[in-house]
Amino acid sequence: MEKLVAVLLLASAVGGRAASFPFIFNYFLRIDCGLTGKTTEHYNNQTWFPDSFFMDHGKTKQISSETHRNVSQVMTTLRYFPNREDKNCYSLPLINTQKFVFRAGFYYGNYDGKSQPPVFDLFLGGQQWATVNSSATDGPVYHELMYAPKNDNISVCLMGRKEYGDTPFISYLEATYLDEDATDNHTVYGMMRNGTAYHLVARLNFGGHDQVLEPWSGMEDVCEERLNRYWTPQPMSGYTNLTFVPTSCSGAAYENRPPNSVINTAISPTNASQSIYVPINFPTTTPQSAYIVLYFYQDLGSKNLNATRNMDVYVDHVMRRNVKLQTYRSGEVVTLYPVLVQGTVNVTISPANGTVLPPLLNGMEVYYATELTEEASSSGVFKISYSFIVVGVCQLFLSVFLGFL
Structure with a gap:
């Protein structure tokens, strides 16, 4: 019986982490930064993963939803990095080198009680993506680009600027595969070249009066x-x-x-x-x-x-x-x-x-x-794939073991 308990614990420990990665098959990734625990959350019929799967340092903070009712739920948690001049990186296992929409969201919400919205740098694949000025608006700040990564594992990093001395933070991070098969004419931004990042300046719906479309x-x-x-x-x-x-x-x-x-x-x-x-x-x-x-x-x-x-x-x-x-x-x-x-x-x-x-x-x-000149591909995807293999072996062993009981 002790062997059975050990096998069950191993399958649960590895499987609990690996089973939370359906984006590997669906080609999208939504990360709620600062979300505690190891379970997914659901906002607007979408599954969001805690960033603890992708980041093991920095500190998390919860912003009161009662005092910030005009922001979405995913914006009420954040991760900040007191080692402000270090590069703090998320490794994104995308397993695809086609076009993706990368979007990062930042909501200061005076989480530190200092009323000093920071300025810091955001990087994609080792190259600067944007300078984040969280005081640009009282609400959330977004940065988005379209890009076809050359590698199957790409990093998104945050780093403070020496001239400001501010602490970088992030509220959420998304990567969505632009699946041409999901469109009837099989053409999605056909003139965008691989290896070039296209930074969003504006996406406008003329004549519309509704809020930003979900x-x-x-x-x-x-x-x-x-x-x-x-x-x-x-x-x-x-x-x-x-x-x-x-x-x-x-x-x-x-x-x-x-x-x-x-x-x-x-x-x-x-x-x-x-x-x-x-x-x-x-x-x-x-x-x-x-x-x-x-x-x-x-x-x-x-x-x-x-x-x-x-x-x-x-x-x-x-x-x-x-x-x-x-x-x-x-x-x-x-x-x-x-x-x-x-x-x-x-x-x-x-x-x-x-x-x-x-x-x-x-x-x-x-x-x-x-x-963009990307960093070398890391082993993040291999580690996740390895988790699936271990889970499969454990489950197979468990079924055989139970058959002898």
Whole structure:
């Protein structure tokens, strides 16, 4: 009986850790930093893992949800690193070298009682991802990029800056695989190159008034967001806000699969001779290579079968593309890359010759590109895979052992 107890304890100890890694098969990873214990949590129908699986140093803190009711539950815990000038790293076993959305969230919430939101650096794969300024807003701060790792194990690290002497912290961390097979046209950001990181500047839903869209969280929402992107509602004064009657997955036929909530709202001038002007503020004034995606869609109903909407797309007064919507229900996705930008950039959608209807714009995504030189692949994935092997052997041995009892 003592041998049986020993085998049960071994299977439980190893299996309890290994069984908590279904993201290996589902190609997504959601980490709730500072979450205590070894069990997963569920927010908005999503499974979040405690970061103790990926980080064994630093300290955790719980922020009172009563005094911070406007933030999501995943933001009410954090991990901070008193050894501020050390690189404090999470090792992410992704087992895939295709495109991922990496997103990190930070909510200070005065967790230390000092009322001094820190500034520190965030790294991906050994290269700087962003400078986190947690005082930039009273609410959460997010940093996101799209990237295809060269290795099957990549690190996300935090490090304090000497000139500030601040303590870095993190509230959550996500990596979501951009599965092209989950989209009908099998094209997801097709001009993004492997080895290049694309940092999100803005992802806008024009004409929408709702709060930021939640990520896709169930098969009942197949016409909505399925790639774990957050779209910011962007009504604009001086333009007409358009809303089209939703049809079944109207955005699914287009590149990057824009969700219905984005594709069925738009802004438009009041007449066909006017243009749409959208300024984009990049984080630095140094020249950068930008990746710009524009979403156009109309559903005019059966009374406008012959209406034509002809538009020219300009970036800083340079004509980049012509877009023509010639049927009452039609759309197009325009990707501009690379576009050399500096500081504030102006995107203009102007009426072109032969247009009957004024220009419109449904959605826009803007990124800037940087090159990453990754660290060597670590053994994190092997260790997790080894856990599964040990569990399987233990379970097999246990079943055979019980058969002899």
